[in-house]
Amino acid sequence: MVKKGSVVNPWEVSGDINYEKLIKEFGIEPLKELPPVFNKELEYRRKIIFAHRDIQRVLLAIRDKKPFGMMTGLMPTGKCHIGHLMIMKQMVFFQKLGARVYIAVADIEAYNARGQSLEDSRKIAEDYILNYVAMGLDLNKCDLYFQSDRSKDAEKANAYYRLQNLLARYATFNEFKAVYGDISPGKMLSALLQAADMLHAQLPEFEGKPLPVIVPVGIDQDPHLRLARDISQKIKDFNFTQLSSIYTLFMPGLSGGKMSASIPTSYIAPIDTPKEVEMKIKKYAFSGGQATLEEHRAKGGNPDVDVSFQYLRMMFEEDDAKLAKIEADYRSGKLTTGELKQYLIDKINKFLAKHQEKREKAKGMVEKFIYKI
Numbered sequence: 001m002v003k004k005g006s007v008v009n010p011w012e013v014s015g016d017i018n019y020e021k022l023i024k025e026f027g028i029e030p031l032k033e034l035p036p037v038f039n040k041e042l043e044y045r046r047k048i049i050f051a052h053r054d055i056q057r058v059l060l061a062i063r064d065k066k067p068f069g070m071m072t073g074l075m076p077t078g079k080c081h082i083g084h085l086m087i088m089k090q091m092v093f094f095q096k097l098g099a100r101v102y103i104a105v106a107d108i109e110a111y112n113a114r115g116q117s118l119e120d121s122r123k124i125a126e127d128y129i130l131n132y133v134a135m136g137l138d139l140n141k142c143d144l145y146f147q148s149d150r151s152k153d154a155e156k157a158n159a160y161y162r163l164q165n166l167l168a169r170y171a172t173f174n175e176f177k178a179v180y181g182d183i184s185p186g187k188m189l190s191a192l193l194q195a196a197d198m199l200h201a202q203l204p205e206f207e208g209k210p211l212p213v214i215v216p217v218g219i220d221q222d223p224h225l226r227l228a229r230d231i232s233q234k235i236k237d238f239n240f241t242q243l244s245s246i247y248t249l250f251m252p253g254l255s256g257g258k259m260s261a262s263i264p265t266s267y268i269a270p271i272d273t274p275k276e277v278e279m280k281i282k283k284y285a286f287s288g289g290q291a292t293l294e295e296h297r298a299k300g301g302n303p304d305v306d307v308s309f310q311y312l313r314m315m316f317e318e319d320d321a322k323l324a325k326i327e328a329d330y331r332s333g334k335l336t337t338g339e340l341k342q343y344l345i346d347k348i349n350k351f352l353a354k355h356q357e358k359r360e361k362a363k364g365m366v367e368k369f370i371y372k373i
């Protein structure tokens with residue numbers, strides 16, 4: 001394999017991703033012991049969510065039954081794919097734990113960083129939000145908004161955009177350059193708006209007072225968190241509680257790299273048909289198996305690089321004992337690539353059948369929701 005240099009920032013992720021190096025470079029903490037409610041979730045048990053900043057204050061709030069928030073967002077560019085479901089699961093997980101849930105549709109960011117119109121973002125967002133609901137998010141118990149249209153309540157809308165503007169004073173140009181590398185005025189504004197996204201729950205117009213807020217994201221978003229954390233402590237007009245964050249691994253693309261909506265052969269979409277899922281896995285999923293059956297039986301496969309195995313580990317096989325057996329059998333050569341792929345195809349299709357049913361049911365409600373806010 002050719003070693004490529006890697007780039008990881010909010011607007012570009014490419015090359016081989018070395019998570020350990022990123023942990024050091026970004027100064028984030030590997031996740032250690034967590035309370036049992038977390039370990040019921042495969043993401044936490046298996047370290048798919050692998051690192052954090054300041055998660056402790058959120059854990060304390062949960063333990064002491066004190067209010068806390070969860071804030072995250074997705075930029076609606078390109079088709080929603082199964083990699084996005086990981087963040088959606090976190091929205092639902094924290095909603096069930098009692099968090100005040102805030103979710104941004106990052107249409108201003110898509111406009112400034114990707115050149116996508118607000119109308120297109122709104123259309124694509126519908127697909128994302130349908131998936132949120134199908135994953136179990138209760139829209140009535142969260143504050144989901146478009147960055148371009150924060151609220152019909154003027155007090156709230158003003159407070160959010162006001163915060164973005166006030167934060168600008170505390171960010172320096174050098175900091176922007178150091179955090180983001182290549183930077184344009186549009187990207188600067190997007191970064192400040194994202195800081196406002198993450199912090200505004202703590203304003204008098206929203207939750208009324210400072211509170212811990214956890215932000216689940218992919219690690220590419222950490223530069224935004226560094227900036228927001230830094231400026232939130234410099235601005236004295238509010239007494240912001242420092243933000244907490246957790247980081248998920250990237251879902252690998254079918255043939256390696258990161259799953260990406262801009263590479264159609266890299267992803268599976270929640271709306272794919274059973275035939276499409278089967279074709280994509282069989283044709284594109286990178287295999288850690290050997291070239292011939294004979295060789296595979298003799299030498300065994302490598303689950304660490306096998307994309308099908310990684311999908312089972314990251315999302316589709318809940319049962320740890322079954323996963324361990326699959327891993328052992330694949331390593332020993334008892335389980336073939338064909339059998340492993342078939343197992344995954346069946347798992348994904350079973351999941352998607354239910355998911356798509358829930359998605360269909362949500363349609364009327366989501367449409368009303370989107371065009372009313």
Ligand code: TRP
Pocket residue numbers: 010071072073074075104105106109193194197198215216217221
């Ligand atoms: N920048 C994020 C993305 O590219 C979207 C986003 C906007 C976000 N505001 C946020 C994520 C606040 C977390 C918290 O997907």
